[in-house]
Amino acid sequence: MDDSVQARNGRTRARHGLAQVRDGVRAYRLISGMWIRSLMAYRLSFAMTAFGNFAVTAFDFAAILLMFSQVDRLGGYSLSEIALLYGATCTSFGIADLALGSMDRLGKRVRDGTLDTLLVRPAPVIAQVAADRFGLHRLGRLVQGAFVLGYALVVLDIGWTPVKILMVPLMVLCGAGIFAAVFVAGAAFQFAARDAAEVQNAFTYGGTTLLQFPPTVFAKDLVRGATYILPLAFVNWIPALYVLGRPYPLDLPTWTAFAPPLVAAVLLALAGLAWRTGLRSYRSTGS
Amino acid sequence: MEPDLIAGPDLIELDGVEKVFDVRKKTGFLRREKHEVRAVDGISFTVPRGEMVGYIGPNGAGKSTTIKMLTGILTPSGGRLRVAGIDPSRERTRLARRIGVVFGQRTTLWWDLPLIDSYRLMHRMYRIPDARYKENLDRCVELLELAELLDVPVRQLSLGQRMRGDIAAALLHDPEVLYLDEPTIGLDVISKAKVRGFLRDLNAESGTTVLLTTHDLTDIEQLCKRVMVIDHGRLMYDGPLAGLHEAGESERTLVVDLERELPPLEVESARVVKVEGPRQWLAFPAAESAAPLVARVAERYPMVDLSVREPDIEAVIAKMYADKSTS
Numbered sequence: 025m026d027d028s029v030q031a032r033n034g035r036t037r038a039r040h041g042l043a044q045v046r047d048g049v050r051a052y053r054l055i056s057g058m059w060i061r062s063l064m065a066y067r068l069s070f071a072m073t074a075f076g077n078f079a080v081t082a083f084d085f086a087a088i089l090l091m092f093s094q095v096d097r098l099g100g101y102s103l104s105e106i107a108l109l110y111g112a113t114c115t116s117f118g119i120a121d122l123a124l125g126s127m128d129r130l131g132k133r134v135r136d137g138t139l140d141t142l143l144v145r146p147a148p149v150i151a152q153v154a155a156d157r158f159g160l161h162r163l164g165r166l167v168q169g170a171f172v173l174g175y176a177l178v179v180l181d182i183g184w185t186p187v188k189i190l191m192v193p194l195m196v197l198c199g200a201g202i203f204a205a206v207f208v209a210g211a212a213f214q215f216a217a218r219d220a221a222e223v224q225n226a227f228t229y230g231g232t233t234l235l236q237f238p239p240t241v242f243a244k245d246l247v248r249g250a251t252y253i254l255p256l257a258f259v260n261w262i263p264a265l266y267v268l269g270r271p272y273p274l275d276l277p278t279w280t281a282f283a284p285p286l287v288a289a290v291l292l293a294l295a296g297l298a299w300r301t302g303l304r305s306y307r308s309t310g311s
Numbered sequence: 312m313e314p315d316l317i318a319g320p321d322l323i324e325l326d327g328v329e330k331v332f333d334v335r336k337k338t339g340f341l342r343r344e345k346h347e348v349r350a351v352d353g354i355s356f357t358v359p360r361g362e363m364v365g366y367i368g369p370n371g372a373g374k375s376t377t378i379k380m381l382t383g384i385l386t387p388s389g390g391r392l393r394v395a396g397i398d399p400s401r402e403r404t405r406l407a408r409r410i411g412v413v414f415g416q417r418t419t420l421w422w423d424l425p426l427i428d429s430y431r432l433m434h435r436m437y438r439i440p441d442a443r444y445k446e447n448l449d450r451c452v453e454l455l456e457l458a459e460l461l462d463v464p465v466r467q468l469s470l471g472q473r474m475r476g477d478i479a480a481a482l483l484h485d486p487e488v489l490y491l492d493e494p495t496i497g498l499d500v501i502s503k504a505k506v507r508g509f510l511r512d513l514n515a516e517s518g519t520t521v522l523l524t525t526h527d528l529t530d531i532e533q534l535c536k537r538v539m540v541i542d543h544g545r546l547m548y549d550g551p552l553a554g555l556h557e558a559g560e561s562e563r564t565l566v567v568d569l570e571r572e573l574p575p576l577e578v579e580s581a582r583v584v585k586v587e588g589p590r591q592w593l594a595f596p597a598a599e600s601a602a603p604l605v606a607r608v609a610e611r612y613p614m615v616d617l618s619v620r621e622p623d624i625e626a627v628i629a630k631m632y633a634d635k636s637t638s
Contacts, residue, residue, distance in 0.1 A: 047404070054435050062424050141419040143384045146407035147436055157423075307386050307400065309332060 044148055051147030055155035063160055070161060077164025085110060085172055107176035109264050112192070114169025116199025116260065122162045123200075124154045124207040131214035134306065143307075150299055153211065180268075188267050194284065195263040201288035208295035215302030322488055322520050323358040323381065328390035330376050330544075350376040352544035353390065360487070363514045363521040365531035365552075368541040374524040377541070378492050381522070382412050395487055408437055411481030415493030418477055420465045426476050427461040430483060437484040444483060451479035454509055471502030478509065482519075489513075491523040495530055507533050528621055540631070547631055553598060561622040561630055562594040565604060570613035578607050589615075597622055 063070050088110065092103045101109075130153055133139040142152045177192065265271070266281035330351040351373045358364055368374050379385040380392060383399035383406050392399060397406045412419065420429040434444045452458050455475040460468060468476060474494060481489060491510070495503045511534055514521050525531060531538050531552055538555055540548040548555055555561075565581065568590050575583040576591055581604055585592035595604055601619050608614055 044404075051436060054432060058421070058424065058428055058432050062428060136417070138417055140379065140384050141412075141414065141417060143403065144382050144407055144410070144412040144419070145436060146404045148404070304386075307384065308388075 047146075048148040048151035051145075052151040052155045055152060056158035059155070059158040060160050073161040074164040077161050078168050079164075081114065081165045081168045084114075085168070104176050104179045104181070105268055105270075107172050108180060108268065109260070111169055111171075111173025111176050112195055112199060112264060113260055115166060115173050115196050116169075117203050118162070118166030118169045119196070119200035120203030120207055122159070122166055124204050125159060125162055126156050127154055127207050127211040128214075129153070129156070130211040134214060139306070149303060150208070182267070182269060191263050191267050191281070195260060195267075198263075198284035198288040199260050202284075202291050205288070205291035205295035208292075209298050212295065212298035212302035215306050320359050321357040322360045322395055323356075323522065324391070324393045325357070325377075326355050326391040328354050328377075328380060328392050329388045330373070330380060330385060331388040349544050351380070351387075354541070354544070354546050355390075356539060356546065356549055358488075358520060358522060360520055361514070361518040362537060363510075363535050364523070365535035365538040366522055366524045366541065367526075367528070367531065367538060368524075368547075372542045373544040374541055375492060376544075378412075378490050378522075378524060382410060382490060383407070408484060409487050411484070411486035411489040413474075413477045413481045413489070413491045413494055415474065415491070415496040418465060418473055420473070420476055420480055422466050423464055425462045425464055426457065426468070429465065429476075429480055430461075433480055433483050439484050443485065447483050447485065448479070451482060454512070455479050456505070471498045471505070474498060474502065474506060475509075478506065482513070485517075486519065488520040488522065491521065493524055493526065495525065495527055503527075503530075510534055528627075532621075540627075555627060561597040561627045563597045563601065563622060564620040565593040565595060565601060565608070566618045566620060567591050567593065567608055567612075567614050568616040570615055573612065576608065576612060578604065578611075580604065 085107075088098075088106060089103070091098060096102070098106060130139070133142075133153070139149070139153075142149050145152065173192075173196070182188070263281045263284055266278070328351060329349065332348045332350055333345055334348050354373075354377065366374055366377065376385065380387050381394055381399060383403035386400040394406060395409050397409070399406050420426065421432070430448060433439070434441075439447070452461070455478060457472075457475060457479060460472055460476065465473060465476065478491075478494070494510075495506055498506065507530065510521060510523075513519050514534075521534075523530065523534070536551060538548070538550070538552050539546060540555065564584070567576075570589065572589050573591075575586055576593065578593065580599065581593040581595040583591055584594045593604070593608075595601070605617060608617075
């Protein structure tokens with residue numbers, strides 16, 4: 025194949041990929057929009073579930089507050105410092121959960137065969153799965169996280185520099201990207217796990233492994249999947265410690281605080297690859 | 312916009328299409344045995360534009376696998392497959408705009424939302440021009456009697472209502488071909504008649520090509536001139552329905568209730584296969600009309616009541632196999 029043909033193929037593929045992304049975003053918007061409209065038909069019910077979501081997640085932070093009524097410091101950290109860590113994590117998770125929280129139903133769709141109905145529509149499957157039953161009430165969790173984060177930013181007594189100020193939204197967005205990657209990878213895994221029992225095994229064994237780590241006060245969300253903990257420890261902790269001006273664990277160099285966008289991009293790319301592999305295997309086995 | 316039209320009059324083309332699954336069986340704690348299942352084993356056929364074809368066969372014969380390959384859900388393991396000039400597995404989303412799919416066993420509608428929400432979403436997702444959408448929706452609502460159901464959440468619809476809703480959803484974007492996988496399964500007699508009537512009119516008026524799989528030979532009788540029989544992944548028969556009966560030498564059954572118990576009746580071109588008190592079962596060739604037989608029986612015997620039973624697909628196919636192995 026000569027170079028110009030190859031280049032043209034490359035361009036066609038790139039254009040095709042771009043068109044797919046556009047179609048995906050459009051389908052996501054259409055489907056989630058439909059769910060939001062249907063949710064808004066019952067405003068009171070929506071307000072109640074969203075508030076419930078807010079209240080339940082707020083209990084986590086209430087537990088931390090309770091602990092701080094007995095002690096001044098927890099693992100050497102003050103309440104406002106822990107609030108920054110907690111708030112950033114919760115907000116990140118809240119964004120990813122709001123956007124992609126429905127993806128964990130993929131396994132059910134594979135088992136009952138309803139995934140096939142998504143494959144005959146003119147839109148990328150991942151967008152349809154992610155937007156299905158779009159749960160706006162999940163805003164409750166996000167709002168709760170954002171409150172705590174806001175509180176931390178107000179009460180924290182640190183020397184703010186422009187870089188530190190920029191670091192906060194960057195940290196939250198990259199954290200959301202990493203959680204999103206975990207959601208997608210988790211869904212992709214459900215293509216491979218042939219029956220529910222195996223999925224369950226993965227979670228129970230995975231859960232056991234998780235519990236071997238020392239329980240941290242804000243771990244409740246993290247417990248939702250063993251996989252969350254490693255990338256997050258790397259990405260949320262380190263930029264937060266940079267903001268707080270605290271020493272890094274394991275003597276990591278300062279620049280690692282700026283690695284989150286890279287880590288998020290790599291993890292998202294890997295998750296996308298896992299999704300494609302999973303979908304391709306589904307389309308060749310049909311199970 | 313339609314360069315594929317020059318591809319020829321055949322809308323669907325299959326040439327030696329295969330689908331092989333690797334099935335793993337647990338044989339021990341960790342040990343697994345792998346073996347191949349040839350779900351579709353070298354199938355070739357073409358369907359011209361505007362035809363309505365029945366695709367039948369027993370459970371596990373490969374019907375659904377074929378439909379899944381034709382819609383791009385599954386990637387074939389071998390052979391060549393084209394629908395409207397498009398390779399379904401490679402350009403699934405492009406093909407999706409040109410085909411309609413109805414799965415009898417599962418809905419393509421959004422389960423928890425009112426029917427109309429699904430339609431509105433299809434309108435946008437398939438980029439159907441407003442006027443076209445309105446026209447198609449109005450026609451479907453009228454012919455499929457959906458007006459009362461539009462605001463009802465899909466999960467509250469009866470099976471027959473849901474099926475009609477699904478058929479409408481598959482037709483809003485003017486598909487060139489409509490695949491129906493068991494469209495009448497589980498429906499009552501009236502719902503079946505409604506669905507069949509609608510499909511017949513659709514094919515006659517819009518010229519939509521229809522490929523339907525079914526268990527119910529009556530569907531085929533009332534809708535399709537052409538029928539394809541698949542079993543063990545191979546095409547056993549492709550031709551008119553009448554020919555299928557000949558090929559399988561299938562028989563219909565005349566059940567007669569007599570005034571009293573009698574010895575087995577003696578009537579030409581029919582034989583008694585079962586006697587139970589005053590009721591007798593007479594088998595006669597499916598290709599023949601029942602009327603002369605009924606006349607002959609009534610002439611000679613005191614008949615009270617009668618009914619005619621159609622052969623089922625399983626029996627026809629079993630017969631085809633038996634003939635094949637003896638010849």
